[in-house]
Amino acid sequence: MLSLKQISKYYSSGGAKTYVLNRVDLDVDQGEFVSIMGPSGSGKSTLLNIIGMLDQPSEGYQYFLNEPVHQLKDKQRSALYKQNIGFVFQAYHLIDELTVYENIETPLLYQDVKSAERKALVADILDRFNIVGKKDLFPEQLSGGQQQLVGIARALISKPKLILADEPTGNLNSKQGEEIMELFKKLNKEDGVTVIQVTHSEKNAQYGSRIINLLDGKIDSSIIL
Amino acid sequence: MLKNYIKTAWRNLWKGRVFNLLNLVGLAVAIACCTLIFLTVFYEFTYDRFHTKLDNIYQIYTVSNRAEGAEVTSSVPEPLTPALKAEYPAVKYMTRSADAGALIKYGNKELDENLHFVDEDFLKMFTFPLIEGNKNNVLSGLNNVVITQATAKALFGEEPALNKTVLLNINNVQQPFIVSGILEDISRHSSIEFDLLVRFEHYPNYAANINAWENRTHIAMIEFNNGYDPASFTSQLTPFVKKHFAPSIEILKKDGAKPNEKGDIFWLDIAPFSNNHFATNLGGVEGNPVNKTYPVSLIVIGCFILIIACINFINLSVARGFTRSREVGVRKTLGASKGQLLIQFWIETIMVCLASMVVGLLLCMALINQFKAIFKSRISLSMLLDPVTLFGIIILFLLVTAIAGFYPALMMVRYKTVAVLKGNTASTKPGKLRNTLLVVQFSLSTLLIICTIITWQQINYLQNKPLGYNKTEVLSIPVSGGLIGEKALKLMRNELKNHAEVASVTGAYMNMGRGNDGSSRSSILGFNFGDKEIRTHIQRVDYDYLKTLDIKLLEGREFNPDFAGDSTAVIINETMARQLGTKNVLGSFVPMYDSVAKVQVVGIVKDYNFRSLHEDIAPLTLTMDKHYEINYIFVKVKPGNLVASYDAIKKSWNRQYPNTEFEGSWINENTERQYLNERRLSGIFVSGAVIAIVISCIGLLAISIMIVLQRTKEIGIRKVLGSSVGGIVLLLSMDFVKLVLLASVIAFPIAWWLMNNWLQSFAYRITIQWWVFALATLLAILLAFITISFQSVKAALANPVKSLRSE
Ligand SMILES: Nc1ncnc2c1ncn2[C@@H]1O[C@H](COP(=O)(O)OP(=O)(O)O)[C@@H](O)[C@H]1O
Numbered sequence A: 001m002l003s004l005k006q007i008s009k010y011y012s013s014g015g016a017k018t019y020v021l022n023r024v025d026l027d028v029d030q031g032e033f034v035s036i037m038g039p040s041g042s043g044k045s046t047l048l049n050i051i052g053m054l055d056q057p058s059e060g061y062q063y064f065l066n067e068p069v070h071q072l073k074d075k076q077r078s079a080l081y082k083q084n085i086g087f088v089f090q091a092y093h094l095i096d097e098l099t100v101y102e103n104i105e106t107p108l109l110y111q112d113v114k115s116a117e118r119k120a121l122v123a124d125i126l127d128r129f130n131i132v133g134k135k136d137l138f139p140e141q142l143s144g145g146q147q148q149l150v151g152i153a154r155a156l157i158s159k160p161k162l163i164l165a166d167e168p169t170g171n172l173n174s175k176q177g178e179e180i181m182e183l184f185k186k187l188n189k190e191d192g193v194t195v196i197q198v199t200h201s202e203k204n205a206q207y208g209s210r211i212i213n214l215l216d217g218k219i220d221s222s223i224i225l
Numbered sequence B: 001m002l003k004n005y006i007k008t009a010w011r012n013l014w015k016g017r018v019f020n021l022l023n024l025v026g027l028a029v030a031i032a033c034c035t036l037i038f039l040t041v042f043y044e045f046t047y048d049r050f051h052t053k054l055d056n057i058y059q060i061y062t063v064s065n066r067a068e069g070a071e072v073t074s075s076v077p078e079p080l081t082p083a084l085k086a087e088y089p090a091v092k093y094m095t096r097s098a099d100a101g102a103l104i105k106y107g108n109k110e111l112d113e114n115l116h117f118v119d120e121d122f123l124k125m126f127t128f129p130l131i132e133g134n135k136n137n138v139l140s141g142l143n144n145v146v147i148t149q150a151t152a153k154a155l156f157g158e159e160p161a162l163n164k165t166v167l168l169n170i171n172n173v174q175q176p177f178i179v180s181g182i183l184e185d186i187s188r189h190s191s192i193e194f195d196l197l198v199r200f201e202h203y204p205n206y207a208a209n210i211n212a213w214e215n216r217t218h219i220a221m222i223e224f225n226n227g228y229d230p231a232s233f234t235s236q237l238t239p240f241v242k243k244h245f246a247p248s249i250e251i252l253k254k255d256g257a258k259p260n261e262k263g264d265i266f267w268l269d270i271a272p273f274s275n276n277h278f279a280t281n282l283g284g285v286e287g288n289p290v291n292k293t294y295p296v297s298l299i300v301i302g303c304f305i306l307i308i309a310c311i312n313f314i315n316l317s318v319a320r321g322f323t324r325s326r327e328v329g330v331r332k333t334l335g336a337s338k339g340q341l342l343i344q345f346w347i348e349t350i351m352v353c354l355a356s357m358v359v360g361l362l363l364c365m366a367l368i369n370q371f372k373a374i375f376k377s378r379i380s381l382s383m384l385l386d387p388v389t390l391f392g393i394i395i396l397f398l399l400v401t402a403i404a405g406f407y408p409a410l411m412m413v414r415y416k417t418v419a420v421l422k423g424n425t426a427s428t429k430p431g432k433l434r435n436t437l438l439v440v441q442f443s444l445s446t447l448l449i450i451c452t453i454i455t456w457q458q459i460n461y462l463q464n465k466p467l468g469y470n471k472t473e474v475l476s477i478p479v480s481g482g483l484i485g486e487k488a489l490k491l492m493r494n495e496l497k498n499h500a501e502v503a504s505v506t507g508a509y510m511n512m513g514r515g516n517d518g519s520s521r522s523s524i525l526g527f528n529f530g531d532k533e534i535r536t537h538i539q540r541v542d543y544d545y546l547k548t549l550d551i552k553l554l555e556g557r558e559f560n561p562d563f564a565g566d567s568t569a570v571i572i573n574e575t576m577a578r579q580l581g582t583k584n585v586l587g588s589f590v591p592m593y594d595s596v597a598k599v600q601v602v603g604i605v606k607d608y609n610f611r612s613l614h615e616d617i618a619p620l621t622l623t624m625d626k627h628y629e630i631n632y633i634f635v636k637v638k639p640g641n642l643v644a645s646y647d648a649i650k651k652s653w654n655r656q657y658p659n660t661e662f663e664g665s666w667i668n669e670n671t672e673r674q675y676l677n678e679r680r681l682s683g684i685f686v687s688g689a690v691i692a693i694v695i696s697c698i699g700l701l702a703i704s705i706m707i708v709l710q711r712t713k714e715i716g717i718r719k720v721l722g723s724s725v726g727g728i729v730l731l732l733s734m735d736f737v738k739l740v741l742l743a744s745v746i747a748f749p750i751a752w753w754l755m756n757n758w759l760q761s762f763a764y765r766i767t768i769q770w771w772v773f774a775l776a777t778l779l780a781i782l783l784a785f786i787t788i789s790f791q792s793v794k795a796a797l798a799n800p801v802k803s804l805r806s807e
């Protein structure tokens, strides 16, 4: 599904290059559930952002669904991720001014989905996540776990092939975290969605099918469970 | 999608309501001011536009290339119009025009009305629609009078007016006239204003002047044939001028006039009537022309205000957008394209602009009456519905939303997704642009403050400068309404002799300053003296002139009834004496009227400013020559109760002339009236400065709120480390104070240049002083500092533990 070849990312400060990612090679197949682990500052988020095309590598080749991402223009790249990737953030990043319903609906608006179809899709996902009763609430009226649930629902609404989650449970208590992990697992098993998550928790990492350990911008180990 | 945009826009606006309210208020104030200003400008520039043949109509004027410069006057001799019409086929219609006050009488009703003497062509040229009567022959009868609807109503009530006989008293002669036409009331937007029209043949001394090419008594307008290009008309007039104006040219030559580069000493020229409202340099036109400087400076101020408001809008939107960077990032990850984000933010801008527009127009309605009073503007809000203004407003609206809305939107769209999601916006700080815009804003504000101070200083100077005569205790009474000055003076002298409060009475040809009658006269005489050409202003006076006005006599004596020869004697001022140059000027005989006997100089007075302070003191000759009428009576009263004296004099006048209005005014009122234009300009500057400062400070306030928000953590840390409240306030304010200082420095040379140019139009003027600039800067800094302090003090006093925890 995606493939990174010799990907590097560095920042230059005062002439010296600081490598955040150093010649990383990574292939992820359709249907995998990958957990990325590593100490703080090891480049996990950077890697995830590059995969999600929010950030660009300084060097290297990158393929997504067989498209050479490093050759694409801005517009093509955003079209690609808009249709295929859903993002889930540690800080949820719901839009404060929008209700639960509207937050979930927003990606569809940007994909020019017709109103009737939008309604059906959103109703469907609200139902599936058991949050119909909360659809008119604003994010600040929800608990952290609920917010993250909405964040995931929003990421899933446009039926992406890949979910990228950067420490999705970082701000949640362990019970809420477990629920989210179960949800990912279910999505991965039942719907065949590919999931890549960054996590600090050994336990959460176990939900996946592969664990990648990052250290100083390099892949230290890759363990298939 | 649009619905969604509007919904989110509304919620976003509501969330940032403090900001948006400040933004809205600033813009609304600007819109209100600009609407009033631009309506006024529009009004001034569309004067007389209702004449359908406006572009074909021209006013004729004469130019004499005198030794001291070209002298332009629009007064022309009576035979000019018939001769031009006869000799130039391109002249389709032509009319002479002069006005006077006249009493119109019907039954026992009598009205004092404004009368215009015109030729038959007048109504064919100008678009004054007739309600009753026939346009082609309405003035064909010598004793026809055309009246306006308002006059008809006042005189006849509901009775039909057409073909009624009325009595007209013109120049003390009463004659019957037949009402041959009734005109629609004249638009207030017209230079030509009158209540009654009669044929030019009734103009006083018409018969005497019928062939007098040397007597210029009125103005004249030409309508050319359709399609005729009048560009070459002036040169075609050369033979005409040679033929008819030879004696005038001879006189000019004798007075030392020099031919111009084309070899002309005297020529006729034409000026488009469409520019009539701004024709202050033609030496007499229809109506009261205004100097173009004023509408133009209004436009400039209007643009300043608009620029300042737009800058505010941009700065506030950018600052506000800064708090929404995360939203931009999130939306991008959800698949929003740049275009979609741009539209979203732009819609918010348009909503704020629309709201400002509504509030601005409401404000405009609330302020319009005061504005009209201050700026002597005759605008009305209904002008907003005029298609041209409506179109202008829409264009302006789009322009403002485009400039003020697009840039901040673009700014926001450009945020780096990853960075803003991390909560890291330091790299996108809009510091430079914001600072530049703030500098522009405060430059304009400081500029206006400086202009305000300097115009105020100059006006103050004009008001307080001693003019060399008594202007506070002397009353000037115009003799008008067909009265004979000499007679009126004699009557008033007798009448006031017994009044204890009256010190002395005299009369004169020229007024001092500009009186309630609004007219100004001057008479200049040129003659040869030795080998020199001498030119002098002539002032016809009566006995006690120097005494009444407290003019200082340097040598000789004042006119005195005990000296028989005084009707041919003159008193001159110092400048005139200097010009004559001979020793022993006093007592010498001067050949003032080339043909007649020489006149003797019996007195020399100290120079006094008999003209406005725009001009230097010119040579002046006081005479008792009966050829000049007495137009003004001057009455000096004893100091004490001026109000009571005024009332007493007014009462005496009304006893003598129950039918003629008393138009007396104190001379200091008259001299102040000479500087109405300056006052108006100063008013424009003050209002502009106040508004500019208010809007700029609103912007600064919002930005300081923003800055304090951004630096909460830093402030907290500094406090924990032991910084004092004062230290923190200073830290937060210093950056802005520096910007305001820079802005002032930029404004200095521009202000100096502008004001120096303006001051050149005064012969008597202040010198620009450095402390004006310092004061303006200090004022701007003080206002900026106070504005910022609201926020910075609050931030400095806040509990640091709280602000650090909230991070
Ligand atoms: N814009 C930037 N400029 C310089 N260094 C950066 C920038 N963004 C991230 N870094 C550095 O890259 C490293 C990796 O960051 P990140 O991928 O967020 O690590 P992780 O998610 O594993 O904690 C960090 O040390 C961070 O300081």
Ligand SMILES: [Mg+2]
Binding pocket: A044, A045, A046
């Ligand atoms: Mg991270």
